Amino acid sequence: MYFAAAKSFDEWFEDLQMRFVNDFITDNRWKYLWNGLGVTLKITAGAVVIGIILGFLVAAIRATHDKTGKLRVLNVLANIYLTVIRGTPVVVQLLITYFVILAPLGVNEVIVAICAFGINSGAYVAEIVRAGIMSIDNGQFEAGRSLGFNYAQTMWYIILPQAFKNILPALCNEFIVLLKETSVSGYVALQDLTKGGDIIRGRTFDAFLPLIAVALIYLVMVLILTKLVSILERRLRSSDH
Amino acid sequence: MTTKKKKKNSADNSFAAIEKKIDKKATDAHEMKPSEAVSSEGGTMSESLIMVRNLEKHYGELHALDGVSMNIEKGEVVVIIGPSGSGKSTFLRSLNLLEVPTSGEIIFEGVNMLDKHVDINVHRQKMGMVFQHFNLFPHMTIMKNVTIGPMKLLKVSKEEAEKRATELLKRVGLADRANAYPSQLSGGQKQRIAIVRALCMQPDVMLFDEPTSALDPEMVGEVLEVMKSLAKEGMTMAVVTHEMGFAKEVADRVVFMADGKILETGSPEEIFSNPKTEKAKQFLASVLS
Numbered sequence: 001m002y003f004a005a006a007k008s009f010d011e012w013f014e015d016l017q018m019r020f021v022n023d024f025i026t027d028n029r030w031k032y033l034w035n036g037l038g039v040t041l042k043i044t045a046g047a048v049v050i051g052i053i054l055g056f057l058v059a060a061i062r063a064t065h066d067k068t069g070k071l072r073v074l075n076v077l078a079n080i081y082l083t084v085i086r087g088t089p090v091v092v093q094l095l096i097t098y099f100v101i102l103a104p105l106g107v108n109e110v111i112v113a114i115c116a117f118g119i120n121s122g123a124y125v126a127e128i129v130r131a132g133i134m135s136i137d138n139g140q141f142e143a144g145r146s147l148g149f150n151y152a153q154t155m156w157y158i159i160l161p162q163a164f165k166n167i168l169p170a171l172c173n174e175f176i177v178l179l180k181e182t183s184v185s186g187y188v189a190l191q192d193l194t195k196g197g198d199i200i201r202g203r204t205f206d207a208f209l210p211l212i213a214v215a216l217i218y219l220v221m222v223l224i225l226t227k228l229v230s231i232l233e234r235r236l237r238s239s240d241h
Numbered sequence: 242m243t244t245k246k247k248k249k250n251s252a253d254n255s256f257a258a259i260e261k262k263i264d265k266k267a268t269d270a271h272e273m274k275p276s277e278a279v280s281s282e283g284g285t286m287s288e289s290l291i292m293v294r295n296l297e298k299h300y301g302e303l304h305a306l307d308g309v310s311m312n313i314e315k316g317e318v319v320v321i322i323g324p325s326g327s328g329k330s331t332f333l334r335s336l337n338l339l340e341v342p343t344s345g346e347i348i349f350e351g352v353n354m355l356d357k358h359v360d361i362n363v364h365r366q367k368m369g370m371v372f373q374h375f376n377l378f379p380h381m382t383i384m385k386n387v388t389i390g391p392m393k394l395l396k397v398s399k400e401e402a403e404k405r406a407t408e409l410l411k412r413v414g415l416a417d418r419a420n421a422y423p424s425q426l427s428g429g430q431k432q433r434i435a436i437v438r439a440l441c442m443q444p445d446v447m448l449f450d451e452p453t454s455a456l457d458p459e460m461v462g463e464v465l466e467v468m469k470s471l472a473k474e475g476m477t478m479a480v481v482t483h484e485m486g487f488a489k490e491v492a493d494r495v496v497f498m499a500d501g502k503i504l505e506t507g508s509p510e511e512i513f514s515n516p517k518t519e520k521a522k523q524f525l526a527s528v529l530s
Contacts, residue, residue, distance in 0.1 A: 137374075139372060139374050140376060142339050142376065143372065143376035143378070145339065145362075145365065146337055146365060146369075146370035146439075147394065148365040149393070157389060157393065158378055161380050162379065165380070
C-alpha cells in the first residue's frame with residue numbers, strides 16, 4: 001500500500017514535470033504569459049491614468065454642483081455617464097468600444113482596451129472621489145473661503161489633500177479590481193495574460209498548469225499592489241497624527 | 242369715465258414713457274447712492290468700516306434675518322448676544338458672505354459686497370474669521386496653517402510669512418508648537434492658532450463666531466485673553482458670544498438680537514443693567530443668573 005502510494009506520487013510528479021516542460025518550455029511557450037503580462041500591465045496602467053483624470057474631473061463637476069448649484073449642464077452629462085457606465089457590463093462596453101467605435105477607424109487594440117477600461121474605471125473613481133470630497137467637514141471649506149481662497153483653490157489646497165487620504169484605500173481597491181477586470185481583453189483579440197494562458201491550454205490540451213500559473217501571477221501582482229498601498233497609507237497617516 | 246381715462250392714458254402715453262425712464266434713472270441713481278455716499282464721505286470724515294442695510298435672509302419658511310441694519314466703526318468692538326436661533330451667527334457669517342443674504346446691502350470699505358461684479362475673495366482677505374470649531378487644516382503643520390493664506394493669496398515670500406507668523410505665534414504663546422499638527426493641540430491652543438491664522442492675513446476686521454463655545458471651561462480664558470489684547474490694540478472686531486463677562490469688559494457696543502432682528506443696541510452698561518425689551522430682560526436673566 002505504502003509502496004503503491006509512493007510509486008503513484010513519483011508517477012504523478014514525473015507527469016507534472018513533463019506537463020510543465022510541455023506547457024512552458026517547449027516552443028518557448030512561457031512567452032505567451034510573459035508577453036500577455038506586458039499587455040495586461042500596459043492596459044491597466046493606461047486605464048488607471050484615464051480613470052484618475054476622468055474620475056477627478058467628473059467628481060469635481062458633481063461636487064461643485066452639489067455645493068454651489070453651478071455647472072448644471074455638465075452635471076447632467078456626468079450623471080448620464082455614470083449611469084450608463086455603471087449600468088452596463090464592462091465586457092459589453094469593451095466590445096462596443098472596439099467593434100462599433102474604434103475598429104472601423106483602425107485603432108490599435110491596446111489603445112481600444114485602455115480607452116474602454118479607462119472610461120469604465122473613471123465612473124467608479126468619480127463616485128469614490130466625490131464621496132471623499134463630501135466626507136470633509138464643511139467647516140474646512142468655510143475656513144478656506146474665509147481666508148480668501150476661491151472655490152478651486154480651496155478644493156486644491158484644503159479639501160482634496162484631505163479627501164485623497166480618506167479615499168486612498170478605496171481608490172487602490174478600484175485599481176486592483178481594474179487590473180483583474182482587464183482579463184476580458186481577450187474578447188477583442190488582445191493577447192493579455194489570461195488569453196496567453198488560454199492559448200497555451202489550446203496548444204497542449206493541459207488546462208491545469210497554464211491557468212493556475214495565470215491565477216498565481218494575478219495574485220502576486222495584487223499582493224504587491226496591496227502591500228504598496230498599505231505602505232503609502234502609513235506614510236500619509238504619519239503626516240496627520 | 243373709463244373711456245376718458247383710457248383716452249387720457251393713451252394721449253399721455255409717450256410722456257408716461259419718458260417719465261418712466263426718468264423714474265428709472267432716478268432709482269438707478271438712488272441705488273448707487275450708498276456706495277457713492279461712502280466714497281464721497283471717505284475723503285472728509287471717517288466712514289463706517291462696515292455698513293449693513295436691511296439685511297434679509299430666508300431659509301425656506303424660516304426668516305433668519307429680518308431687516309438687520311448696523312454700522313461697525315473702525316476700531317470698534319461689537320459684541321452680538323442673543324438666544325440661540327436669534328440669527329446672530331447668520332448675521333456674522335453673512336458679513337463675509339459665507340451665508341449669502343436674500344436681500345440687503347453690506348458695504349465694506351466702501352464696496353457693496355453683494356454686488357455681483359465684486360470679487361468677494363479679495364474682500365474676504367481683509368475680514369479674518371474665527372469659527373466655533375476652529376476649522377484648522379488637519380493635514381498641515383501649525384506653521385503651514387497660518388502661512389498658507391499669506392503665501393498663496395498675498396504672494397508673501399515664505400521667509401516673510403514665517404517671520405510674521407512666528408511673531409504672532411509668540412504673542413499667543415504657541416511659537417514652540419509651530420511644527421506640530423492641529424490634532425496634537427488642545428482646544429484652547431487650536432483656537433489661538435485659528436486667531437493667528439486669521440491675523441496673518443492682516444485683516445481690517447476680525448469676525449468671531451462663538452469662539453469659546455466649543456471649549457472646555459478651563460480653556461476659555463486663554464482665548465478671551467488673546468481677544469482682549471487684540472481689542473486693546475485697536476482691532477475692529479465683531480464677536481458673537483455667550484461670554485457676558487467678555488462683553489461687559491471689552492465691548493464698545495453690545496447688540497442684542499432675537500428672531501432675526503436687532504432689538505437693542507447700546508453700551509454694555511445700558512444693555513446689561515437696563516435692558517428695555519422684554520426679550521432682552523428674559524435672556525439676560527437666564528444667562529446672568
